[in-house]
Amino acid sequence: MRVGFIGTGEIAAAMVRGLAGQGHQITVSARNSGKARALAGEYTEVSVAENAEVVTNSEVVFLCLMADVARATLAGLPFRADHAIVSVMVDVPLAELHSLCSPAIDIALTIPLSPVATGGSMLPVYPASNALQLLFGESDTILPVNSEAALNAHFAGSALSAPLIALMQTGSTWLAQQTGDPQAAETYVAGVFAGFLRQMAEQGADFEALLKGLATEGGLNASLKNHMAETGSHAALVKGMDALKPRLGL
Numbered sequence: 712m713r714v715g716f717i718g719t720g721e722i723a724a725a726m727v728r729g730l731a732g733q734g735h736q737i738t739v740s741a742r743n744s745g746k747a748r749a750l751a752g753e754y755t756e757v758s759v760a761e762n763a764e765v766v767t768n769s770e771v772v773f774l775c776l777m778a779d780v781a782r783a784t785l786a787g788l789p790f791r792a793d794h795a796i797v798s799v800m801v802d803v804p805l806a807e808l809h810s811l812c813s814p815a816i817d818i819a820l821t822i823p824l825s826p827v828a829t830g831g832s833m834l835p836v837y838p839a840s841n842a843l844q845l846l847f848g849e850s851d852t853i854l855p856v857n858s859e860a861a862l863n864a865h866f867a868g869s870a871l872s873a874p875l876i877a878l879m880q881t882g883s884t885w886l887a888q889q890t891g892d893p894q895a896a897e898t899y900v901a902g903v904f905a906g907f908l909r910q911m912a913e914q915g916a917d918f919e920a921l922l923k924g925l926a927t928e929g930g931l932n933a934s935l936k937n938h939m940a941e942t943g944s945h946a947a948l949v950k951g952m953d954a955l956k957p958r959l960g961l
């Protein structure tokens with residue numbers, strides 16, 4: 712397929728890496744020029760062009776801009792009725808995208824995260840997008856949701872990533888302070904969680920089942936979990952997710 716990216720930032724670069732090597736013809740925005748040139752240097756199927764040419768050259772256009780830039784940029788681009796558009800942008804609702812990308816009508820919202828570069832990531836989508844399915848359906852899990860509000864709630868879900876990784880980093884730093892080996896501590900902590908996540912995927916376990924297995928009374932896991940609950944960390948997480956609601960229109 713001929714695939715274009717408007718805005719060659721962090722997430723566009725990850726998506727390009729995820730698509731590379733599959734026979735697609737990929738055009739990326741000249742902005743950001745460092746990232747765009749690096750991608751074109753790395754993959755023969757990637758070329759760099761101005762935004763209008765990206766749109767003209769592509770059957771599928773991924774919108775990977777910050778919201779304010781999107782509002783200033785998209786309306787002047789040569790979208791066609793036969794384009795499939797996929798926006799990864801928070802803060803630009805579907806109705807506004809329809810107006811900015813007119814006359815295109817096949818417009819969907821999704822939420823990639825950086826693991827899309829290597830595959831195996833989750834891609835919630837609303838409404839269903841044939842283009843997203845064709846491009847990422849084999850390498851990643853496409854998760855259709857039933858409303859724009861549900862998609863926006865998944866944006867809040869995706870924001871769990873940094874806090875939970877930061878929590879693992881804090882635990883791993885603590886471990887390293889005891890052992891004197893930061894690298895081994897990080898490998899251990901990451902490996903422990905990778906093991907649980909693999910167990911979920913391979914044995915169909917859910918969070919409740921994993922927690923049950925870790926709930927031995929008086930055990931270290933139970934002690935630390937109770938401490939976290941009693942000191943308000945779970946409530947703080949929920950409060951933080953609630954605080955995202957107004958921005959996400961929830």
Ligand SMILES: NC(=O)c1ccc[n+]([C@@H]2O[C@H](COP(=O)([O-])OP(=O)(O)OC[C@H]3O[C@@H](n4cnc5c(N)ncnc54)[C@H](OP(=O)(O)O)[C@@H]3O)[C@@H](O)[C@H]2O)c1
Pocket residue numbers: 717718719720721722723740742743744762775776777778780784799800801822823824825
């Ligand atoms: N990062 C994530 O994990 C993630 C996940 C899900 C969704 N998103 C969404 O993806 C969007 C982009 O996020 P990001 O993290 O990739 O941000 P980013 O790295 O800042 O990428 C935005 C890119 O847009 C470029 N740009 C600015 N003005 C432009 C113009 N007129 N034409 C074309 N490109 C222009 C910027 O280029 P310059 O550097 O040259 O200014 C920058 O490289 C956001 O709406 C965000 O909500 C991000």
